[in-house]
Amino acid sequence: MKKILVTGSKGQLGSELEVLSKIYTQFQWVFTDREELDLCNLEKLETELNSINPQIIINCAAHTAVDKAESEFELSEVLNHQSVAILAKWSFANDCKFIHVSTDYVFDGTAATALTETAQTNPINVYGQTKLAGEKACLQENPNAIIIRTSWVYSSFGNNFVKTMSRLMQERDSLNVVNDQIGSPTYAADLAQAIMTILTHNNWQAGIYNFSNEGEISWYEFALAIKELGSFNCEISGIPSSAYPTPAKRPQYSLLDKTKIKNTFGVVVPDYKVSLEKCMKIK
Template sequence: MENIIVFGASGQLGQCLEKAAWQKKITSVVFPSKKEANILDNEALARLFQQYKPAFAINCAAYTAVDKAEDDAELARKINKTGVQNLALQCKAHGATLVHVSTDFVFEGNNPLPLGEDAATNPTSIYGLTKLEGEQDIIAILPKHYILRTSWLYSEYGNNFVKTMLKLGSERDELKIIADQVGTPTYAIDLANAILDIISSGKENYGVYHYSNEGVTSWYDFAKGIFDVAGTNVKLYPIRTAEYPTKATRPAFSVMDKAKFKKTFGLEVPYWRDSLITCIKALEINTINKP
């Protein structure tokens, strides 16, 4: 396989890509440090592209603090729009294909039907808006791109809902969890495998794709699933979004249709609860193996 550079290598998805590449015995993937691969530093980017001459760049770098972005729009836009624009321009100059990870937050989420790639975008948060702007810049600059929108990402790495729930479950007897936001959790290892499978397919079906695990659930039911699988006894109470106000508005319904991805690449998508079991087992093994 030709050279691949991963941007945002130290983040959750970047670490999952490193694990997935190791499992698939792909040795041509480079995971540079944040300083080496700063998407806001054009000179550093140019050096990196000249050094490795990648056929593919995978962009996992993003400003993802959804509520904080409401007060920090300038930095969110720099990373999610300007940085992405920089990457797209470097890919164009060096003939590389860009695989960019986006989000369900580009949708308003007010229609209870699975969202196709052509569904109208209408972000209700700065995070969602800046991620959409990044998508638009890629499309305008670089024909050779894959944009993968995903949702509710979690894994054994980084900070995420699964790890937060497990921590809170060990500290508290009861929790209140939002039950009127519906979507699909995505195991970041599954997304990492999907990205590498797209690259190794050799297909050039560029464009926007949706990828999350299969199935539909609420945050409340996701939490219930986490505690059931982990064997943690916590009393859960479902609440409405209005009872837990946040600075940024979340999509109420962001279930994405994966038909285009499955048909184009001939790949199966795991069911969310099956992947959750895999993740929690991995977390338990990691805990046992800690010195």
């Protein structure tokens, strides 16, 4: 029985993988978060990995607080880059399959069409810079690794845009939401399923893959969909990013092209609204 190590197991994706682990009982699952496996302790990481000795690693851990990352460079650098290098190196040396989760924030947002895996990277914030450094280290240390770039992740677990909007729409009469950042949301349960589809596929093809739900929307349109599905009465207005300054700059356009992951592994990509409805029904 192959052992799967999931890092960052208390996050949205890790939590969804834990749900799926009840179905994929052909694997032995080890779920770790900071308490069980501290990725910031780089000196001890290799010893810890030897002790767990997994045949598959799914790295869901990251410093994902995009605005905080601007003032927490060292933490971002360790979690998003240096620990990834060690995980990748250990995986390669121990014939362990490695799936590393990355982000659309490796792009600068100046594209006008959906981004493929070979599109030019050019991150515009610390989070994106450290995640790109992690990708490069991953492929350098383990050419057999799979990297999955995703975007706008939400889930019934953790804190995210869907939960925040649902709460605010019940508390307030009106809300302003940015309408000039374009992409597609990702339901973490769908991403977890995509990862399991890859792991149970008979053909392991290393490299970078994109995954998000189908659809091309702004955060404002995402909020409107949440309002509609939640039957909220709150007034939603679209505003430009310039009216809502944040410490970290965001890509204006980061829609991901999912053709490669569909064709290579037969991954099914649901429409964003279908998945949003599914998530919002979970209480």
